[in-house]
Amino acid sequence: MSPPDVRDELTRAHHDEWARVVASLTRRFGDLGLAEDAAAEAFATAVERWPAEGTPPNPGAWLTTTANRKAIDRIRRESKRDHKHQEAAMVHDDHEAEPLGVLDDDRLRLVFTCCHPALAMEARVALTLRMVGGLTVPEISRAFFVQESAMARRLTRAKAKIAAARIPYRVPTAEDLPTRVSGVLAVLFLVFNEGYLTSGADTDPIRQDLTGEAIRLTRMLRDLLPEDGEVAGLLALMLLTDARRSARVSPGGELVPLDEQDRSVWDRALVAEGHRLVRERLDAGAAPGRYQVMAAINAVHTSARTMRDTDWSQVVALYDQLHDLEPSPVVALNRAVALAELDGPQVALAVVEPLGEPLSGYHAYHAVRADLLRRMGRGEEARAAYTRAIELAGNTAESASLTRRRGELT
Known part of the structure; x- marks a missing residue:
């Protein structure tokens, strides 16, 4: 049955899934013909089964999962595709795994399977983002702040190690979950981040397909590991961030910074759920991890009626705590933004300037520096910093916002 014939037999609501499924498989296997056949x-399987069994709750995910399996089966049948067979072997096991508690979602199973502890954390996260999350090498490299060529080599080495060590890619047992959950959380966090503010040019500034899927899987993970504080923290962080989605892009397609957002359109139900999760973790009394602290920072922001009402001393204190857990230049940069509100732009700029070397290629560094210089009345320096931020920003909505701010300089 030809693809158009198959599509014609599905309901109109699922027609658009054809292009998405083909694109997902093409990114993964690098073969358009294989993707279209799978x-x-x-779709043919859906035509046969859905009328009798009912349409699944997530038709798109069902089609993508089924197509992936079809592609893997086809690769295994074609001996001339040895290099693709190796990739398929990484995410497919000949032995049928027993169901693992409530872990019955194919995508979540696959994430856990790929996050094998034999690989270094960065390697397993990058590989899972590529093989499961469907992110491109450029998107992953931007998430890790490395060059595309370096990320491509990292992925190649990870695949080679899997093949050389004969690492079995099977669904882990319940006892294995604690050793893999940190990698799974890192994957879900980075997938959400890419959807929250896409890094590529000429794309939608916010990809709800990625943010929605990351939240869905994290909710499932929360059900699976209800006592894990970092799982709860990541879910709270996602909810409190996603609650602001409707206010983040203007009708003209420009990214709206936090200080300019209309807080009346924030999703109060998501805010309330996120706050409840944060309070639960505080009541638990355990030492918080990075996701819990980040969620607490967002809880402070979403508790304030206006930017001026924000408890900036608490935000700075939380960033101090986060920096103790994760002493990175990006955390230091975000802390400086809060410090500017508490102690003024001059104090914050003294913190930001030394970060120039490690963050020279990060557009947010130049954007923060430009804003601080603008507030200090150093217009020409601010203009140059805005220009550099615009050059580095991949998201067109963010570029538009930075361009406007630069144009407002006197």
């Missing part, structure tokens, strides 16, 4: 088989 997608056609998946």
Whole structure:
């Protein structure tokens, strides 16, 4: 059955899934013909099964998962595709795994399977983002602040180690989950971040397909590991961030910074759920991890009726705590933004300037520096910093916001 014939037999609501499934498989296997054939088989299976069994709750995910399986089966049948067979082997096991508690979602199973502790943390996260999350090498490299060529080599080495060590890619047992959950959380966090503010040019500034899927999987992970504070923290962080989505992009397609957002349109139900999770972790009395602290920072922001009402001393204190857990230049940069509100731009700039070397290629560094210089009346220096931030910003909505701010300089 040809692809158009298959699509015609599905309901109109699922027609657009064809292109998305093909694109997802093409990114993963690098073969358009294979992707189209596998997608056609998946749609044909849907035509046969859905009328009798009912449409699944998430048709798009069902089609993508089925198409992936069809592609893997086809690769295994074609001996001339040895290099693709190696990739398929990384995410497929010949032995049927027993169901693992409530872990019955194919995508979440695959994330856990790929986050094998034999690989270094950065390697397993990057590989899972590529093989499961569907992110491109440029998107992953931007998430890790490395060059695309370096990330490509890292992925190649990870795949080679899997093949050389004969690492079995099977669904982990319940006892294995604690050793893999940190990698799974890192994957879900980075997938959400890419959707929250896409890093590529000429794309939607916010990709709800990524943010929504990351939240869905984290909710499932919360059900699976209800006592894990970092799982709860990551879910709270996602909810409190996603609650501001409707206020983050103007009708003209420009990114709206926090100090300019209309807080009346924030999703109060998500805010309340996020605050409840944060309070639960505080009541638990355990030492918080990075996601819990980040969620607490967002809870402070979403508790304030206006930017001026924000408890900046508490935000700075939380960033101090986060920096103790994760002493990175990005955390230091974010802390400086809060410090500017508490002690003024001159104090914050003294913290920001030394970060120039490690963050020279990070657009947010130049954007923060430009804003501080603007507030200090150093217009020409601010203009140059805005220009550099615009050059580095991949998101068109963010570029538009920075361009406007630069144009407002006198």
